[in-house]
Amino acid sequence: MEYEFNSKSTAVKRLMSEAKELAEPTDEYSAHPLEDNLFEWHFTMRGPHASEFDGGIYHGRILFPTEYPMKPPSIILLTPNGRWETNKKICLSITGYHPETWQPSWSIRTSILALIAFMTTNDLDSVGALECTPEERQFLALKSRDWICDCCGEISNLLANKKEVEVEVVNNTSPKFFNRKCVNVIEAIHSMTLGDYSNDKALFTSPLNTSDKIFIISKGPCQLDGPFPEKIIDDKNRLNIITQKVKAV
Secondary structure (H helix, E strand, C coil): CCCCCCCCCHHHHHHHHHHHHCCCCCCCEEEEEECCEEEEEEEEEECCCCCCCCCCEEEEEEECCCCCCCCCCEEEECCCCCCECCCCECCCCCCCCCHHHCCCCCCHHHHHHHHHHHCCCCCCCCCCECCCCHHHHHHHHHHHCCCEECCCEEHHHCCCCHHHCCCCCCCCCCCCCCCHHHHHHHHHHHHHCCCEECCCCCEEECCCCCCCCCEEEEECCCEEECCCCCEEEEECCCEEEEEEECCCC
């Protein structure tokens, strides 16, 4: 079924503008309108880092009123997640359940980021909220990666490819925290290297048969057998990341 829209309406102009802004998916989230309905969008997002939803990929619908952005959208999660019921409108301050708290300046990006943040809250009184154990949510997070949407296909393919994100090491710079995107890249690169840990996982031996353009990145407490690291970054005592440039032998 195809819909005809008034291209001069405020809602259509706003949604078309946001569609252009969100055309390129990020590693954290993506969103796009359906081909035949500008007022229904599908979105995909990663679960909050360092939570029971970490590693999960969640897919849902956003339904916009014709008065958008003066009135808020409704948000529905389709992927089983253990936080909210699926196929049911979520009751949050950013959704149609609470138009009194909605701000027209908020965008689709704002709503998705807020939804990610709300996942770790413990509000069990709102409509659609679920009470599940951390283990149940972790299990659902693992299963969510293989979830397939009837409209969009495999949801794991709807986010930016981690391998396409470059990691750049700059000499003589002060250490900085890695964000979630960088951590994902590090884990992907590390999984493709030929290095290995010692039995007690205290020593990481770097491979030496690589080109001088390859960065070997290791995660965890370790010592290096090879060239000195160019940067050591400690992400809130949870990740000890050592970035090393390996020269060809």
